[in-house]
Amino acid sequence: MPASAATVLDALGDKTRRSILEKLADGPIAVGALADQLPISRPAVSQHLRVLKDAELVVESIAGTRRLYRLNRVGLMAVREYLDRFWETTLDNFALLASAEAETDEEEQK
Amino acid sequence: MTTDSAAEVEVARSITVPLGQAKAFDLFTARMTEFWPPEHSIGASPFAAVVLEPRVGGRWFERAADGAECDWGRVGAWEPTSRVVLLWQLTAEWKFDPDFETEVEVTFTEKEHGRTTVYLRHRNLQRYGEQAEQMRAIFDSPNGWTDTLNRCARLAESE
Numbered sequence: 071m072p073a074s075a076a077t078v079l080d081a082l083g084d085k086t087r088r089s090i091l092e093k094l095a096d097g098p099i100a101v102g103a104l105a106d107q108l109p110i111s112r113p114a115v116s117q118h119l120r121v122l123k124d125a126e127l128v129v130e131s132i133a134g135t136r137r138l139y140r141l142n143r144v145g146l147m148a149v150r151e152y153l154d155r156f157w158e159t160t161l162d163n164f165a166l167l168a169s170a171e172a173e174t175d176e177e178e179q180k
Numbered sequence: 181m182t183t184d185s186a187a188e189v190e191v192a193r194s195i196t197v198p199l200g201q202a203k204a205f206d207l208f209t210a211r212m213t214e215f216w217p218p219e220h221s222i223g224a225s226p227f228a229a230v231v232l233e234p235r236v237g238g239r240w241f242e243r244a245a246d247g248a249e250c251d252w253g254r255v256g257a258w259e260p261t262s263r264v265v266l267l268w269q270l271t272a273e274w275k276f277d278p279d280f281e282t283e284v285e286v287t288f289t290e291k292e293h294g295r296t297t298v299y300l301r302h303r304n305l306q307r308y309g310e311q312a313e314q315m316r317a318i319f320d321s322p323n324g325w326t327d328t329l330n331r332c333a334r335l336a337e338s339e
Contacts, residue, residue: 146189149308154191156217157300161195163215164298168197168207172294 081125086110087118091141094128098140189305196297201290204298205261208286209234222250222274232266234258240266251276256283263287268302282307 081087086108093099093107101119105112119139122128129142197204212230221227227242230252238255253276257265266284271277283303290296 146306146308150189150191150305153302153305154193156220157191157193157302159217160215161193161298161300163217164208165195165197167211167215168199168204171203171207172198 078125078127081121081127084118084121086114087122090115090118090122091127094139094141098131098138100133100136100138102136104139188303191302191305192300194297194299196291196295198294199296200294201288201296202261204290204296205264205288208288208298209260209264220274222252222270222276234260253281257285261288271308280307 082091089108090104093104101112101115104119105115108115110118119128119130122139123130126142126144128139131138131140199207209232212232213227216227216230218226221242225244225246228245229243231239231241231243233239233255236255236258238258239251240253240255241249241251243249251269253267253269255264256267257263264286266286268282268284269276269278269280271280282305283301285301285303287299288296289299
């Protein structure tokens with residue numbers, strides 16, 4: 071069940087959370103490392119990560135004793151689905167034009 | 181989702197049309213204006229033409245009725261009558277970004293006389309996952325990019 075658009079928008083409405091996502095774009099990262107790169111405390115980072123997780127923008131995994139966070143790909147999948155529908159429409163339009171073209175050719179040959 | 185973030189993401193679709201290969205190739209590359217969904221314009225007004233310059237490195241752009249042009253991307257491969265690769269340089273917000281690139285490969289194969297299969301792959305979509313702001317745009321308009329007209333005009337104004 072995907073997170074609601076409102077949850078996602080709320081999560082993205084915060085500047086710190088957006089900068090967390092930008093850092094995660096480079097690859098998975100641990101909470102401690104994130105806190106080192108941001109002007110906020112580690113508990114604050116954890117809190118932001120929880121909001122991002124609820125919005126399904128990030129996912130966590132355990133690597134040894136560390137908890138790693140990475141970008142979730144729900145947003146990307148939305149883009150993919152959109153483009154899939156887009157190309158379906160475009161190719162359908164193309165096929166209609168091609169059929170019309172084929173009919174014109176036939177008539178010209180008659 | 182557990183997919184590796186480095187993995188390639190793509191869309192693949194095919195359709196068969198009642199035309200010979202050369203004719204199908206010409207129709208797709210030279211008459212895009214006639215089949216491109218008209219709501220997918222990035223200009224200030226609906227496009228009057230979608231233009232593909234028929235050579236490697238050629239521009240791919242839309243032209244408005246007043247002559248204004250908005251770039252969409254470039255031609256990456258030009259192999260008439262079997263294959264064309266278009267470099268789609270539109271972000272998730274339908275803005276042209278010269279530093280952003282995905283790839284649309286279209287092949288044309290005449291499987292029997294007068295019937296050509298057009299196979300389209302839109303590759304490297306994982307690159308859309310790299311920008312949080314773009315994700316936001318998607319969730320902002322779940323029905324697509326129909327409310328993003330004027331992108332190109334705004335871009336021009338801000339320069």
